[in-house]
Amino acid sequence: MPSERSPRRWRRITDLNSPQPAPSGPGLARRLGVGDAVVIGLGSMVGAGVFAVWSPAARAAGSGLLIGLGIAAVVAYCNAVSSAQLAAVYPVSGGTYVYGRERLGEWWGFAAGWCFVIGKTASCAAMALTFATYVTDIDWLRRLVALVAVLGLAAVNLRGVTKTARLTRILVTCTLAVLALVLILLYTGEPHHHASTGTSAYGVLQSAGLLFFAFAGYARIATMGEEVREPARTIPRAITVALIIAIGIYFAVALALLRTGDPASTAAPLAAAVDGVGAAWAVPVVRIGAALASLGALLALIAGVGRTTLAMARNRDLPSWLAAVHPRYQVPHHAELALAAVVGVLVLTTDLRGVIGFSSFGVLLYYAIANASAFTQPADQRRWPRAVNVIGLTGCLVLAVTLPWTSAVVAAALLAAALLVRRFRTGRAGSARN
Template sequence: MTDLQRRLGVTDAVLIGLGSMLGAGIFAALAPAARAAGSGLLLGLAAAAVVAYCNATSSARLAARYPASGGTYVYGRERLGEFWGYLAGWAFVVGKTASCAAMALTVGSYAWPRYDHAVAVAAVVALTAVNYAGVQKSAWLTRGIVAVVLAVLAAVVVVCLGQGSGARLDVGSDASFGGVLQAGALLFFAFAGYARIATLGEEVRDPARTIPRAIPVALGITLVCYALVAVAVLSVLGPSGLASAPAPLADAARAAGADWLAPVVRVGAATAALGSLLGLILGISRTTLAMARDGHLPRALSAVHPRFAVPHRAEVTVGVVVAVVAAFGDVRGAIGFSSFGVLVYYAVANASAWTLTPAEGRPARWVPVLGFAGCLLLAFALPWVSVVAGVGV
């Protein structure tokens, strides 16, 4: 069996995107972004949001035109040529594999810090099993995860806005253009989950209608949540306090006098990381499936389970690789490395969208141009270690 089954509707697709975006990114990326941008953190968030919007629009139009698993790997191959499709697919698989390991280790560090690597491996094994049992079960689990994360984020926002100071939101002399760009690149890590919707092109009902609706809805909800959380936490801790916070949301809750909320935030962060990890494994396995079909990865990985209708060999392979990396790797630096790979992936998506004709649903001309330029600008604004490692891989 080589074909997937169309089981997901608009709500399922939106929730899978939310589960991927409302993951550990907002819990983990705020502090390094604040170190880079200082009081310009919110400007960095705005830059990430603009680039994410362009990427999402281009991806949605392409997904409606090419409703197949693989996302930008397929779009680049069809619109630009074999090399560009392969570049996008490779950047996605490698960058997101590192991101999977980072999310797994985040689960471990919040749930049981003393045994974080062991918990990380257990989380990967458990979620790989859920994905193996079928994409519909993944969507059901994601509903619960999204509900928990939204409740925790809402509690943090309410508590912090009640005690925060608007003066801490002012942009001061510590903010630089380069710092804002680097913060935008780091915060882009927290927005990148909408790719999971596009990679499910063969598993959504009526993809030409479902995907273009689901991507902007998921991105819009995420942007509102992130903006509220960033303003709330910044108003309590200030730029310097946020930059040095090991657990920004939990520390902000304590600073606002809500010590009871800190352990709840830890549970929320672990749950968010689980949701992100679930969506990541789902997306990587679908891109692996598409590349295996074309012979760019071993063709054995293109098999689809006759009962569960999932690319089971691709999912198990991805799970094993991520488990090994999580067992021996380090979460530090993974955000930058992952962001570089994903920004390259979306640069190819925007270049592909530029070639669409009006009859094919081409977006406004400025969207792919701004998206392409923004992706490259943010990618090379990352710390040099992430850039060198990303270019090398």
């Protein structure tokens, strides 16, 4: 772990809004304000998860669903403030990949970046397939619709980050409008009591890990730190505001679902709950809202994964071809084209309904490294006490090991394979220099 006098550490920053050290390679344009950054974070958090995550989480938690949601919210808050504290000092693309390299060492940064890229690439495919599921029930057509969604939103991202933020704002507005309608119908409808099911500590923790999948979008704000104006002020404020709004929405939805039915009994609990209170006319509206929410999450995911890929390519942890920045639109166009190609193959060939646990495992490890990195920051860079970092780190590790074991094993195996490949490459490079 580097000390404060380590030569690898960035220069001490007395004015965090002053010009920052330039990244290696072409830079991105700082075009996003607080409002845009909040919208991008909300577009990632209040996405398809709010329509789909309740069923598996409720089955795991039983009557302890709200406890699981509370645990997920606490861990998400700790991760968010750790990320905000780090992003204010290191406002370049890459998120915890950069923070881990600067605060803990290159290997930790590589592990964080790899966990983020593989977890969020799977999430991109899951969001595309979720969108397509609400459009059609025909399998081959569903995959084609998912592919079109991936290619279309990748094209939007390639036109520049301001267009990404603008479209995300529209999609988030539509999603929030649908959610508002759903909540009005559920809270004004007749409550339906259902039999309570048992719960266990393990089940509650597993539900928290699954629910965390829906919270993790605030990372998109930090990974796009190189495109945010006045990052020391904008990033912490945007992350905090976006997370508080998302937590409020999730608790409102959870309470409404528990008031009107059993969210564990169906794969589409919001649509079922609306139908159950006698508002069948609103079911198509819920389906449209879920489709738009999936598109908003996919759009923000493509932007975030592309920026982390860019950062890793700049340091040659991924092929340097991926570090290219478009001269006109100033976006990492090679990284986003490669991502679109990989996600396109996944939606055409793979059933990703079981990879929420896989994605959550990778993202929880990513944030565990973020909390460890924030713990090492000196007093002049701190905004929150170190206890927050300790709680966040512990929470991430506990939730990761309580996820379905198949997801954890596959994700851990991919991480181990990536570390072995990097070890082999660095060993060969060292031998060549000698």
